[in-house]
Structure formats: C-alpha cells, structure tokens
Amino acid sequence: xxxxxxxxxxxxxxxxxxxxxxxxxxxxxxxxxxxxxxxxxxxxxxxxxxxxxxxxxxxxxxxxxxxxxxxxxxxxxxxxxxxxxxxxxxxxxxxxxxxxxxxxxxxxxxxxxxxxxxxxxxxxxxxxxxxxxxxxxxxxxxxxxxxxxxxxxxxxxxxxxxxxxxxxxxxxxxxxxxxxxxxxxxxxxxxxxxxxxxxxxxxxxxxxxxxxxxxxxxxxxxxxxxxxxxxxxxxxxxxxxxxxxxxxxxxxxxxxxxxxxxxxxxxxxxxxxxxxxxxxxxxxxxxxxxxxxxxxxxxxxxxxxxxxxxxxxxxxxxxxxx
Ligand code: AHZ
Numbered sequence: 001x002x003x004x005x006x007x008x009x010x011x012x013x014x015x016x017x018x019x020x021x022x023x024x025x026x027x028x029x030x031x032x033x034x035x036x037x038x039x040x041x042x043x044x045x046x047x048x049x050x051x052x053x054x055x056x057x058x059x060x061x062x063x064x065x066x067x068x069x070x071x072x073x074x075x076x077x078x079x080x081x082x083x084x085x086x087x088x089x090x091x092x093x094x095x096x097x098x099x100x101x102x103x104x105x106x107x108x109x110x111x112x113x114x115x116x117x118x119x120x121x122x123x124x125x126x127x128x129x130x131x132x133x134x135x136x137x138x139x140x141x142x143x144x145x146x147x148x149x150x151x152x153x154x155x156x157x158x159x160x161x162x163x164x165x166x167x168x169x170x171x172x173x174x175x176x177x178x179x180x181x182x183x184x185x186x187x188x189x190x191x192x193x194x195x196x197x198x199x200x201x202x203x204x205x206x207x208x209x210x211x212x213x214x215x216x217x218x219x220x221x222x223x224x225x226x227x228x229x230x231x232x233x234x235x236x237x238x239x240x241x242x243x244x245x246x247x248x249x250x251x252x253x254x255x256x257x258x259x260x261x262x263x264x265x266x267x268x269x270x271x272x273x274x275x276x277x278x279x280x281x282x283x284x285x286x287x288x289x290x291x292x293x294x295x296x297x298x299x300x301x302x303x304x305x306x307x308x309x310x311x312x313x314x315x316x317x318x319x320x321x322x
C-alpha cells in the first residue's frame with residue numbers, strides 16, 4: 001500500500017478561509033493541508049460555490065470582452081478550421097485568433113473516418129502535416145492511415161488550445177456576418193454576429209433574442225458542406241447579394257475533389273476566406289468522401305491567405321483603414 005501523500009496548497013481567497021471551522025486544516029501561513037489518500041482519507045482544499053462561478057465567469061467574459069475585436073475569427077472547428085488555427089497560431093503568435101464552434105464538441109466530422117469507421121485516410125503529401133503534429137500513421141504508399149480519426153482531432157485540438165493567442169468558444173453559433181463598406185466604398189465582411197447555439201436554435205419559439213458581435217479584419221469560414229448549420233457563410237453571401245448563387249456540392253470524386261478544394265481556398269469576398277468543404281457548396285466542386293488531406297492543406301492555405309490579407313492592409317481597432 002502506497003503511503004498517503006500529504007501536500008498543501010495556498011488558499012488566496014481569505015473570505016473563504018474565514019468560513020472554515022477555526023483552524024480546520026489551515027496553518028498560520030494561510031496554507032491549507034490536503035491529503036492524497038486513496039484508502040479513505042482523501043482530503044481536498046475547501047472551496048465555495050461562488051469561487052467556482054467567479055473563476056469561470058471572470059475568465060470567460062474577460063475573453064469575450066477582449067475578443068470583441070479579434071485579428072482573425074475562424075468559424076467552425078472541424079478538420080479545416082482546426083488546421084487553419086494551428087498553422088496561423090504557430091506562424092503568428094502575435095495575432096488574436098478566435099475560433100467559434102456551434103457544437104458543444106469541437107472537431108466537426110473528424111472524430112471518425114467514413115461510414116462511422118474509426119481509421120482516417122490522408123493522401124500524400126498532406127501526411128507531412130501529420131508528421132508535424134506528431135500523429136503516427138501507417139504508410140500505404142500513396143496515402144497514409146491514422147489508426148483513429150480522434151487521434152488526429154484530439155492532437156490538433158490540444159495543440160491549438162495550448163496556444164496562448166487562440167481562444168475557442170464552443171456552443172456559440174455565427175448567425176450572421178457584419179458586412180459594411182470599406183475605405184474604397186466596397187462591401188467587405190468585417191465581423192461576425194454570434195449567439196449561444198441553444199438560443200440560435202430557438203428563434204422560432206421565443207421572441208427577439210438579440211445577438212452579439214465580434215469585429216475582425218479577416219474571417220475564415222470553415223463551416224463544412226450543407227447541413228443543419230453547414231455552408232453558413234456561402235449561403236449568407238447569396239442572400240446578402242455578394243454571391244450570385246451557390247455552386248452546390250457535386251458528386252463524389254476523390255481525385256478531382258481534393259485538389260479543387262485546396263487550390264480553390266481563397267478570399268471569396270473581401271474580408272472572408274473560405275476553407276474546407278464549405279468551398280464545395282460555394283464553387284460547385286465535388287465531394288471527396290472520407291479522405292482528409294484536402295481539409296488539412298486547405299486549412300493551411302487559408303491561414304497563409306489570412307496572413308497575406310493582414311500583411312497587405314492597415315488595421316485599426318479591427319477595421320481595415322488602408
Ligand atoms: O458545427 C460545425 C462543424 O464543427 C461548425 N459550424 C457550422 N456552421 C457553423 C456556424 N457557426 C459556428 N454557423 C459552425 N460553427 O463548422 C464545423 C465544420 O466542420 P466539418 O467537419 O463539417 O467541415 P470541414 O470542412 O472542416 O471538414 C469536412 C470533412 C469532410 S465532409 C466530406 C464529404 O462529405 O465528402 N469529406 C470530408 C473530408
């Protein structure tokens with residue numbers, strides 16, 4: 001039997017220490033004794049419910065406050081959006097990168113391969129990105145196979161979340177785009193309109209529940225192909241009159257689809273870069289089914305595009321001014 005490990009922790013909210021029974025576990029330096037004992041005497045440092053609430057609230061709302069103006073907003077944390085965030089966050093640690101994901105679970109469709117099977121197929125040369133991430137794979141010649149799609153997604157997600165300049169807000173839907181005239185009098189996507197997803201899903205059952213906004217000089221849209229929330233920006237560009245009509249995703253052809261997505265990754269309208277399968281709806285290109293290399297390469301290209309836009313414009317308070 002391992003001996004119990006007695007440790008101690010600083011307890012910096014003095015009002016909570018006052019609520020402890022006199023001298024209960026607190027020494028004269030304001031340090032609380034804890035005990036890691038799996039034989040029945042495990043003891044945690046005390047806590048008050050309000051401390052838990054405040055610990056979350058102050059960090060979350062500080063993030064919202066700070067990110068009300070971001071450098072880049074990435075809409076959608078699927079394989080394309082996360083690949084974009086990784087490359088951008090690594091290449092430009094100076095940028096405030098804010099990822100908005102409608103689902104509670106980030107990762108989009110990249111928790112599984114095809115037909116709910118676990119292995120993930122990636123065509124070369126996109127295997128280089130897996131090597132950079134440190135994700136192991138079987139080499140099958142022209143393509144590689146990761147033993148479980150979740151290994152890719154959990155690895156990239158953890159690396160992205162470790163980056164101090166990246167914030168992820170999940171369960172948060174982009175409901176609309178901010179579109180206004182730029183310094184040339186041209187229509188420009190200049191931010192996103194957000195709401196908690198649970199609110200966004202209930203606009204038909206409740207009267208007016210107004211949204212919130214994030215201003216940014218560059219938006220990367222990575223919302224996937226058409227679905228309950230998919231292809232969001234592509235559809236909104238049509239209804240806003242910035243795109244004549246949707247191209248609509250074409251039938252499956254792996255060999256045509258993957259290069260079309262990567263090569264077509266671009267700033268589709270001023271201020272809005274599109275990546276991943278959303279592009280198939282915008283451009284009318286084929287789907288590739290369960291091969292993920294194009295999502296990774298498209299995300300990296302979107303990050304390079306975002307850097308190009310930022311490096312060629314002057315930005316003041318999240319707005320392009322020259
Ligand atoms: O929840 C969506 C998902 O996680 C999120 N999303 C969509 N609309 C949103 C909105 N606000 C915030 N309005 C939103 N988030 O975007 C994410 C899209 O991830 P995805 O995995 O669906 O798209 P992807 O382009 O990153 O990867 C596509 C993977 C596919 S689909 C496919 C085929 O059907 O042939 N093949 C591949 C490789």
